[in-house]
Amino acid sequence: MKFNYVFALFFGLFYSVLGCNSKPHDQEEEAATVVPDTIGEYGLDIRVAEPLESPSSTKNSKVVGWPADKTPIAPAGYRVVRFASELKHPRWIYVAANGDIFVAESQTQGSGANRITRLQDTNADGIADNQTVFLEGLNRPFGMLVWNDTFYVANTDGLWRYPYPAGATKIMGKGEKILSLPAGGYNNHWTRNILAAPDSSKIYVTVGSGSNVGEHGMENERRRANILEINPDGSGERVFAAGLRNPVGLAWEPSSGQLWTAVNERDELGDQLVPDYITHVEENGFYGWPYAYWGKHPDPRLQGKREDLVAESLTPDFALGAHTASLGLAFSPSSSFKTGAYIGQHGSWNRSKLVGYKVLFVPFAHGTPTGEYHDFLSGFVADEAKGEVYGRPVGVAFAKAGYMLVADDAGNTIWAVLPTGK
Numbered sequence: 001m002k003f004n005y006v007f008a009l010f011f012g013l014f015y016s017v018l019g020c021n022s023k024p025h026d027q028e029e030e031a032a033t034v035v036p037d038t039i040g041e042y043g044l045d046i047r048v049a050e051p052l053e054s055p056s057s058t059k060n061s062k063v064v065g066w067p068a069d070k071t072p073i074a075p076a077g078y079r080v081v082r083f084a085s086e087l088k089h090p091r092w093i094y095v096a097a098n099g100d101i102f103v104a105e106s107q108t109q110g111s112g113a114n115r116i117t118r119l120q121d122t123n124a125d126g127i128a129d130n131q132t133v134f135l136e137g138l139n140r141p142f143g144m145l146v147w148n149d150t151f152y153v154a155n156t157d158g159l160w161r162y163p164y165p166a167g168a169t170k171i172m173g174k175g176e177k178i179l180s181l182p183a184g185g186y187n188n189h190w191t192r193n194i195l196a197a198p199d200s201s202k203i204y205v206t207v208g209s210g211s212n213v214g215e216h217g218m219e220n221e222r223r224r225a226n227i228l229e230i231n232p233d234g235s236g237e238r239v240f241a242a243g244l245r246n247p248v249g250l251a252w253e254p255s256s257g258q259l260w261t262a263v264n265e266r267d268e269l270g271d272q273l274v275p276d277y278i279t280h281v282e283e284n285g286f287y288g289w290p291y292a293y294w295g296k297h298p299d300p301r302l303q304g305k306r307e308d309l310v311a312e313s314l315t316p317d318f319a320l321g322a323h324t325a326s327l328g329l330a331f332s333p334s335s336s337f338k339t340g341a342y343i344g345q346h347g348s349w350n351r352s353k354l355v356g357y358k359v360l361f362v363p364f365a366h367g368t369p370t371g372e373y374h375d376f377l378s379g380f381v382a383d384e385a386k387g388e389v390y391g392r393p394v395g396v397a398f399a400k401a402g403y404m405l406v407a408d409d410a411g412n413t414i415w416a417v418l419p420t421g422k
Contacts, residue, residue, distance in 0.1 A: 041275050041321040044371045048293075049272035051300045056268045057352040061389045063410040064382055070390065072406070073379035074417050080377070083121070083416035084128040088113035089409045092193070093397040094144035098167060101128070101399065103407065103414060104153075106140040108188050114138045116153065118169060119414070124401035126416035135162070135171040139183075143194035143250075145203065147232060152203070154192035157183035159205065159234060178234025179205070182223055186211050188246075188264075188325075188346075195250040196232075198257065203230050208246035212267050213301050214290040225289050227261065227281060243287040243313065249329025249343070249396075253280070256367030262329040262343055263316070265293060267350040269300075276326035278341055278362065278369075279316035288313035318369045323348035324356035328396035328407070331364075336402050336419045340364040342376060344393040344406065357381050359393055359406060377406060377417060 040046030071080040084090075089107040096102065100120060105113035115136035119128040135141075135153065143154035151164035151171060158180045163173035184190045189208030196203055209225040210216060227247055229240040249262030259281040265274040266289070274293040291306045292298050295315035298307075320326040320343060328344025340363040345356035359377035363370045382388040391411025399405055404417040 040319065041272055042319055042373050044318055044369060046275065046294070046319045048275070048297060049270060051273060052270045053273075054271040054352070056270055056350065058350060059352060059354065059387055060349050061347060061354060061357070061387050061392070063392070064388045064390060066390045066411050066413065071379070072377045072391075072393075072408075072415055074377055075374075077420050078417050079420050081126045081416050081418065083126055083405060083414040084117075084119055084131055085413045087117065087412050087414065090117075090395075090407045090412065090414055091191070091409045092142050092144070092395040093405050093407050093414065094146075095397050095399060095405075096146045099400040100167070101397075101405065102134060102144050104141045104144060106138070106142065107409065108190065112140065114140060116141055116144065121399065121401065124399075124403075126401075126403055126418045126422075128414075132169055134169070140190050142191040143206070145194050145196055147196055147200055147203075150232075152194060154181075154194045154205065156185075156190040156192060157181055159192070159194065159203075159230075179230060179237070181205070181207060182210065185209060185224070185246075191246075191248055191327075193248055193250050195252075195259075198252060200232070203232055204228070204240060204250060204259065205230060206244075206247040206250060206261070208248070208264070209289065211290075213299055221290075240283060241281045241285045241287065243285075243289045243291075243309070245289040248327040249278075251329050251331050251341075253341075253364070253367055254331055254333065255339075255364070256280075258367065260329065260331075260341070262320075262326050263287070264325055264327060265322070266290070266299070267323070270322075271351050271353075272322050275319035275322045276324050276345075277316035277320055278318050278326070278329060278343060279314075282314060285314050286312045287316065294319070318362055318373075320345070320360065320362075320373075321355055323351040324360075326356070326360070327394050328359070330396040330398060330404075332404075333398055334402035336422075337398075337404065338363060341369070342396050342404065344396045346392050346394050346409075347380070347389065354381055354384050354387060354389070357389055357392060359396060377404075377415070380408075 092104040118134035120130040140156040145152040162175045193206040205228040246264035247261045292310040292313040325346035347357035357380040361376040391408040395407035406415045
């Protein structure tokens with residue numbers, strides 16, 4: 001009996017050890033072939049989340065304003081100063097060839113300033129010396145453009161032009177509406193940006209969608225979710241690119257000469273869907289909205305509809321995170337700033353935690369993103385747990401003196417970012 005017990009114990013231990021030795025080997029082989037199941041929200045080649053992989057959430061930020069001794073935070077080698085304050089929702093910045101800086105002051109709710117303010121920095125110290133009202137009585141102005149002796153303003157309902165003598169401090173002449181546009185839009189989609197072609201032969205106009213995903217019918221989306229192309233007199237309108245839910249930032253990439261845009265993507269598919277993006281804009285290209293996102297991923301709310309357009313949907317170049325409200329876009333013309341795209345992220349509401357609320361930098365080489373990304377200007381969030389923010393960055397531009405300008409509409413401030421020592 002004792003022998004049988006010892007014999008059984010010996011063989012039990014033997015097979016137990018054998019089993020323990022063989023199992024890790026199988027696990028190692030299996031682990032070597034498993035690809036990590038990570039979800040990417042930033043970069044060139046991402047794996048998107050499944051729809052509602054996390055629930056759709058709402059967390060609105062509360063603006064508490066900037067303390068007198070506080071500014072946004074820039075990387076080492078740069079300093080941040082208040083370029084201009086006491087503005088009323090400064091949302092977009094345009095720098096004219098003569099160095100004058102124009103700021104569109106407008107907002108989603110309330111009457112707003114509905115004006116354009118002209119600013120000058122005569123000694124290049126990053127602080128405006130002159131601040132005057134340039135044009136007022138507008139209807140939620142946003143994009144601006146100087147072309148020859150004409151000043152263009154994109155209101156939410158149309159494009160206007162005014163006589164502009166070089167260096168004028170205030171618009172005195174009567175304006176002319178040269179293009180009607182569908183007004184307003186879903187959430188903040190009332191903004192209309194404009195950009196001239198490098199040879200000034202055309203003007204490109206952004207128009208955001210009138211809904212989240214076409215829930216009011218596609219008839220409501222006529223001429224929306226597009227980049228339009230027109231002649232400088234407003235004639236010859238055509239759709240240059242479509243399926244762009246809310247294209248806002250527009251800029252020419254200096255190396256390639258290609259048109260790029262920053263696009264604010266759709267809501268209510270969970271924390272990690274759908275990533276905002278920047279992309280070069282292909283003529284006659286279709287970028288998915290509302291039927292697909294990030295290439296050919298069909299939106300489940302429109303399953304089976306317009307599968308022909310889903311099949312045509314182009315994949316954007318670079319993902320910027322879901323619900324970050326990536327709106328501003330500027331490429332650095334200055335040797336003081338690294339080559340690449342600087343994106344103003346206005347910040348989230350449709351996510352369980354605050355995201356965005358910063359200026360993001362995407363390095364470029366040979367006219368395309370390298371795949372990296374870095375925070376460039378942060379510190380806008382005061383208390384994430386409480387949802388408190390000091391301000392919200394939107395437009396990004398570069399002054400003729402070479403420093404960066406950032407419009408903080410919620411903080412009623414334009415910030416200047418200068419190299420240390422300048």
